[in-house]
Every structure is written in C-alpha cells, then in structure tokens.
Amino acid sequence: MVDEKLKIELGKQGILATTIQELYNWGRRSSIWPMNFGLACCAIEMIATTMARYDMARFGAEVFRPSPRQADLLIISGTVTKKMAPQVVRLYNQMPEPRYVIAMGACAISGGPFKQGYNVLKGIDRYIPVDIHIPGCPPRPEALLSAFIELQKKIDAQPLTGEGRPRFLDAEAQGEFPVPEPGEHDLEPASNKGVWPVPVVIR
Amino acid sequence: MMTVEEIKTAIDAAIPDAGVVIVPNPSPSGQHSLRLDPRHAIKVAKFLRGDAELALDFLSNATGVDWPDREVAEKVKVTRPVTKTVDGVEQTAEETVEETRKRVEPGCLEVVYHLFSVEKKHGPVVLRMRTVNRTDQVELPSLTPIWRSAEFQEREIFDLFGVVFTGHPDLRRILMWEGFKDHPMRRDYVDPDDFDYEPTAHDAVLVRAQEHRAAAAAEEGTGAAQ
Numbered sequence A: 001m002v003d004e005k006l007k008i009e010l011g012k013q014g015i016l017a018t019t020i021q022e023l024y025n026w027g028r029r030s031s032i033w034p035m036n037f038g039l040a041c042c043a044i045e046m047i048a049t050t051m052a053r054y055d056m057a058r059f060g061a062e063v064f065r066p067s068p069r070q071a072d073l074l075i076i077s078g079t080v081t082k083k084m085a086p087q088v089v090r091l092y093n094q095m096p097e098p099r100y101v102i103a104m105g106a107c108a109i110s111g112g113p114f115k116q117g118y119n120v121l122k123g124i125d126r127y128i129p130v131d132i133h134i135p136g137c138p139p140r141p142e143a144l145l146s147a148f149i150e151l152q153k154k155i156d157a158q159p160l161t162g163e164g165r166p167r168f169l170d171a172e173a174q175g176e177f178p179v180p181e182p183g184e185h186d187l188e189p190a191s192n193k194g195v196w197p198v199p200v201v202i203r
Numbered sequence B: 001m002m003t004v005e006e007i008k009t010a011i012d013a014a015i016p017d018a019g020v021v022i023v024p025n026p027s028p029s030g031q032h033s034l035r036l037d038p039r040h041a042i043k044v045a046k047f048l049r050g051d052a053e054l055a056l057d058f059l060s061n062a063t064g065v066d067w068p069d070r071e072v073a074e075k076v077k078v079t080r081p082v083t084k085t086v087d088g089v090e091q092t093a094e095e096t097v098e099e100t101r102k103r104v105e106p107g108c109l110e111v112v113y114h115l116f117s118v119e120k121k122h123g124p125v126v127l128r129m130r131t132v133n134r135t136d137q138v139e140l141p142s143l144t145p146i147w148r149s150a151e152f153q154e155r156e157i158f159d160l161f162g163v164v165f166t167g168h169p170d171l172r173r174i175l176m177w178e179g180f181k182d183h184p185m186r187r188d189y190v191d192p193d194d195f196d197y198e199p200t201a202h203d204a205v206l207v208r209a210q211e212h213r214a215a216a217a218a219e220e221g222t223g224a225a226q
Helices: A004-012 A020-029 A042-050 A085-094 A105-110 A141-156 B004-014 B038-050 B150-161 B203-225
Strands: A073-077 A100-104 A132-134 B021-023 B033-035 B058-067 B070-086 B089-105 B108-117 B122-130 B139-141 B164-166
Touching (some): A020 A141, A042 A141, A073 A085, A073 A105, A100 A141, A105 A132, B004 B021, B004 B033, B004 B038, B038 B122, B038 B139, B058 B122, B108 B150
Parallel strands (some): B033 B122, B139 B164
Antiparallel strands (some): B108 B122
C-alpha cells in the first residue's frame, strides 16, 4: 500500500498512485444503479430522493433500471407481504453480481406496524442478505441518502481477496437464494436459516 | 331521502314476501339497516336500483362481519315440586327456583352493503344479509349482477370471511394466494406459530412468544434425552 502522505505529494507532482482495489471499488461505488422497484409508501420517499430536491444522482445513482438484469441495488421500499416475498427473492436472484440490498423502513426490516398480521413478512432479511437497514416509517429522503452513503463506504472498504471479499469474488459463495413456496398458512420455509440465523435475544 | 321504514314499506308493497327486517342502530348516527332474506335478495336489490324514487345506482362498499357462536347464560325461573317433612308429615309443595341456563347461540357470517344514489344524491342505504351458520351453509346470493362494483369486494369477503357468493362471475381469492387455507378475518383464525424472534413482545404477542419458547424448550429437552 502507498503511504497516504506520499500519495498526496505525488499527486501534487501530477503522479497518480493507486491500487487496483481502490480503482475498482471507486468505480463500483460511484455507479450503483438501483432497481426501479417500489412496494409501498416508502417508495414515494424513494422517488422523492431521486428528484431534484434531494437528487440521488449526485452519488451516481441516477439511473433506475426497470430490469433486475441491469441493476446493482435493490431498495426494498415498503411492506413485503407474504404473497410478494417470493417475487422479491426471485428478483434478487435475477440481479447480476455485485448486488446490494437496502431494506428501507420499518416494514422491510421487521414487518413494522403490520408485523403481527396474517399476511406480512416479518422482515425481508429472512430470505435475502440485507446490507443496510434504515428505520423510519417512512424514512426521510435524507435517511435514504445516508444509507446510500453508508453503502458506498461499505463497498469502498471491501477487499478484493482474502476474508471479507464480496460474494461474487468467492467461487464457493452461494449466489442463488431459495424462493419460498406459499403454504397453507405461511411461506415455506418461514425463513432461510442460512441467511437469517434466529437472533439470540438477551433477556 | 326515505327513512328505512318507508323503504321497507315500499319493498313490501313491491315484493309481498320479501321478508325485510329493520336492524336498528342505537348510536347517535341512527344509521339503521335493512336485513334481507337471501332468497329474495336479488329481487329486492333490483327493486332498490330500479325504483324511480330510490334509484340506488351505486354500491360504494361491501364488507363482512363474523358473528361467532356465543354462549348465553340466562336466569330462568323454574317451578318444581319439592317434598318437605313438616311436623313429621310429608308434604309436597310447589317451589320456584332461579336457575342459570347456558345455551349456545349459533353464529353466522354477515355481509353489509352500502348503497348510494348518484342520480338523486342521497344515501347511504345499508343492506345486510346473514348466512345460516359459519361452517357448511355459507352461501349468499351475489349482488354483482345488479351492482358491478361488488365484484372485487365480494371476492375479498369470500377470501377473508369465507362467504360463498352464488352467481358471482369470478369467485376466487383476491388477497391471499391460491392454496391458502382458512379465512384470516374470522374471529377464530389462529395465525401460524412464527414467534422465533420477538425482541419487544407484549400483550397477546408475548403470550404466544412464551408458548412458542416453552414448546421449543420442551422439544429440545426430549431431543437431548434421546
């Protein structure tokens, strides 16, 4: 690794010193294309975030792709019903790597006010890995921007080799996530234990 | 706007055996409703829509109500002969005793329709219909042929309450998926035991979560014993 101070000095002389990892992560984090996909009222805030007042384009996320094949980021913006959950997992499976998930709002992270309902999933992280959770009902556009910046920091810090490298650089990592089947009363299975080991609550 | 009594009189005049009952609403709104006999509901509905004075051309809302079986305890005075021994002589006398009797009042499913008239700018007129019971005789005539806007709402009632509408053009589940069992808006619906992770449980959820934890612990115990 190049020393930071040396790098700045070299920069003053017109010499750019960098690493492949830095360049690669800079490219990835600066052009995250979210999927054009909204689920409930949080989607309205997501739309507001992309518009002129909040302007998500400043962070390189101006292109909302209407196809999962061209998207890097899935924003789960709203309540995930049990009827919709298999479709959400299917969409996630269709996205190419590298792909990221932001669970936006109380419903997406836990079921929110509808948690005890007969038809609402208690958080999308039961089926697919979530990178950033944003609380709020709905979260403000600033909160979504903050989550987006956090995601960029996370991408920036990802090493390309060794432990902690992203899933798409790990040949053994699982890329496809099982789609739950609608059962008689609930989705089967009720959660993917590989993605979501039941958290231990300390009482 | 005619009062419910006037509407009932008009219906009875047009359809002699309609069997419409007024269901009073004791609240300040006083929005009384008319309970129809399901056998004549189609005829009554056609009358309400077609009558020149009522012209109820718009069905704004259809909803369901679940009335579960309920146990009624009532005190009944019972007279029975009692044999007493007074001064060594056996006497039979009548005695009145108060007894508490319990009986189960059978439940039913109810459908409520709210009608308005766009033409006459009045409404609502509230119609009700009841099924015979909650288990096997749950058919009611569909009012979709008369008011088209009932179609999706009757599907929703079918989905969530389990009322089967005869004469409905496309009676399928609308909110829950195909293959779902039971009807979630019924009072006795028990949702699946998915209480693995309840970090902030309280009230009814806390009870369910504790039951789930106890069952899980018991299962683990038997598993360890084997």
